Amino acid sequence: MKRTGSVAEVRQQVKEWKKQGLTVGLVPTMGYLHEGHKSLIDRAVKENDRVVVSIFVNPIQFAPNEDLESYPRDIEKDTELCTNAGASLIFNPTPEEMYPNGFSTNVVMNNLTKELCGKTRPTHFGGVCTVVSKLFNIVAPDRAYFGEKDAQQLAIIKRMVADLNFDIEIKGCPIVREADGLAKSSRNTYLSAEERQAALVLSKSIALGKKMVEDGERNAQTVIDAMKKCISAEPLAKIDYVSVVDALSITPIDEYKGYVLTAIAVYIGKTRLIDNFIVDIDTL
Numbered sequence: 001m002k003r004t005g006s007v008a009e010v011r012q013q014v015k016e017w018k019k020q021g022l023t024v025g026l027v028p029t030m031g032y033l034h035e036g037h038k039s040l041i042d043r044a045v046k047e048n049d050r051v052v053v054s055i056f057v058n059p060i061q062f063a064p065n066e067d068l069e070s071y072p073r074d075i076e077k078d079t080e081l082c083t084n085a086g087a088s089l090i091f092n093p094t095p096e097e098m099y100p101n102g103f104s105t106n107v108v109m110n111n112l113t114k115e116l117c118g119k120t121r122p123t124h125f126g127g128v129c130t131v132v133s134k135l136f137n138i139v140a141p142d143r144a145y146f147g148e149k150d151a152q153q154l155a156i157i158k159r160m161v162a163d164l165n166f167d168i169e170i171k172g173c174p175i176v177r178e179a180d181g182l183a184k185s186s187r188n189t190y191l192s193a194e195e196r197q198a199a200l201v202l203s204k205s206i207a208l209g210k211k212m213v214e215d216g217e218r219n220a221q222t223v224i225d226a227m228k229k230c231i232s233a234e235p236l237a238k239i240d241y242v243s244v245v246d247a248l249s250i251t252p253i254d255e256y257k258g259y260v261l262t263a264i265a266v267y268i269g270k271t272r273l274i275d276n277f278i279v280d281i282d283t284l
């Protein structure tokens with residue numbers, strides 16, 4: 001398995017693979033890889049002849065008050081995980097390689113980015129769309145893999161691919177959880193032992209909301225209120241949002257109808273964690 005920070009080298013390698021008629025999958029990440037990322041890589045390895053994993057803590061999707069500097073990094077361990085999972089190439093560029101002097105172009109998405117995480121992180125998804133567009137143009141994969149843990153991001157990427165005519169199939173992959181239910185996340189490493197225990201309130205409230213809907217509740221506010229009550233019972237938890245939206249357009253809805261995303265963001269101490277569940281009411 002190769003590792004490079006060079007755009008030109010990635011292009012050269014992918015060109016060679018394509019000349020041989022091989023298909024290419026891309027798994028974009030910010031590194032500090034865990035089982036959630038591995039599930040994306042495993043699926044990409046199954047569905048493509050070659051897999052590129054990008055590892056880049058993208059500065060332009062972090063606001064100045066966020067955790068860009070402290071974001072966990074371990075490229076050697078990540079390389080081992082990618083090698084064992086059967087990836088073919090790691091692309092880990094420097095910020096200068098991705099954003100050289102004079103960089104002046106950004107991808108702006110007008111809808112889908114205003115609700116949920118977009119309220120607290122108004123510049124975040126612009127940074128995500130810009131870097132993912134660059135990765136798509138650099139790697140030119142046949143398929144790209146994203147986790148449903150970042151459900152709003154997944155909806156945004158699908159919209160962007162349709163709007164900008166990227167010839168890339170977007171694959172959403174289910175949330176991977178710890179044995180006790182907490183969704184795996186690189187940011188879980190920020191949690192103290194006490195906070196780690198408190199963080200279970202996220203998956204607990206998600207399970208509660210999902211059960212209410214499966215049992216027939218259709219009023220969004222009733223589900224939101226019950227989930228908020230569940231989260232508020234944990235003294236270390238502070239709610240950022242609990243929202244029910246149409247899963248494709250990311251617009252708030254009052255009633256569970258069609259394809260629905262119920263998403264939460266909760267601060268556990270200083271660490272902001274997210275979780276969600278998606279239901280297709282028509283096939284429940």
Ligand SMILES: Nc1ncnc2c1ncn2[C@@H]1O[C@H](COP(=O)(O)OP(=O)(O)OP(=O)(O)O)[C@@H](O)[C@H]1O
Binds near residue numbers: 029039174175
């Ligand atoms: N638990 C998980 N299950 C499935 N996919 C996941 C999981 N965690 C992350 N992913 C996916 O991996 C990709 C890269 O995510 P990223 O590197 O930001 O990891 P992360 O653990 O979500 O980190 P963060 O703590 O920043 O949220 C994204 O598409 C994301 O949705």
Ligand SMILES: CC(C)(CO)[C@@H](O)C(=O)[O-]
Binds near residue numbers: 058128131132153
């Ligand atoms: C898609 C992504 C790698 C873009 O930096 C990031 O937002 C992430 O890790 O989900």
Ligand code: BAL
Binds near residue numbers: 030061150
């Ligand atoms: N997976 C989300 C990346 C971020 O929080 O910046």
